[in-house]
Amino acid sequence: MxxxxxxxxxxxxxxxxxxxxxxxxxxxxxxxxxxxxxxxxxxxxxxxxxxxxxxxxxxxxxxxxxxxxxxxEVEAAPAALVRAADQRTWQDPGSGFVRRSVSPPHAGLRGELVEGRLAPGADIAYDRPPVAGLEQHLWVLDGALEVTDADQVHHLDTGDCLRMRVFGPTRFRCAGPVETRYALAVVRP
Missing domain, CATH: 1.10.260.40 (lambda repressor-like DNA-binding domains)
Structure with a gap:
């Protein structure tokens, strides 16, 4: 590995x-x-x-x-189907964040599906979106998540879904004593 x-x-x-x-x-x-x-x-x-x-x-x-x-862009040629065992993960060891690319990667598509996992106490702050106006649909699969979009704080529990269009800073924090797992659908403007 x-x-x-x-x-x-x-x-x-x-x-x-x-x-x-x-x-x-x-x-x-x-x-x-x-x-x-x-x-x-x-x-x-x-x-x-x-x-x-x-x-x-x-x-x-x-x-x-x-x-x-x-x-x-650093992967091999895009595939139409990516089996669960072949989905790429990326880990930020400093924050306890694990990101799994669920969708088959393709630079030309506007939408993608990502699974995120945050360890208890993990807290990730982004000072800006990678692309202004990025649309995100965040669905909590397990655990509790606190999401801050600009100045608005959202407390999400298992099953809750938040839609936001991101123009400024965001923050994702595992708000419970167990790992938080969520699905994130991202759509470029």
Missing amino acids: RSDEEALDTRLGARLAELRARHGWSLGELAERSGVSRSTLSRAERAEVSPTAAQLNRLCQVYGRTMSQLLS
Whole structure:
């Protein structure tokens, strides 16, 4: 499993370097635009570190992509069907967030389905959406989740569903003593 994660980190790092080069930005310019430190960007491009969810979100915003789009760009050719055992997961060990791409990845599609899992006490804050106006439908499958969209706080329990169009900061927090599992349908504007 670790070799798969390392291979994904290597492909992701190469893609991040390619996107930066395509825009003609230095590491310093990208750091200013994204708010991610120059050293972290450099280490991520060389696959020495795996960026956190918040860092990837900032980079996606700069490049006008969702996280799933970026991750799908480092995958093999898209498939129409992805078996559960083959669905890619990505983990942010610092926050206790695990993200599983449920939908077959394809950069050209506007919609995608993601499963998120947050460990008890996990708290993820995004300072901006990867794409302004991103539509999200969040359905809590197990546990309790507190979602903050701009200044509005929503407390969700198992079975609750929240629809939001994201323009500003958001925050996802596991609000209970057990892991929270949710489905997130994301639709680009």
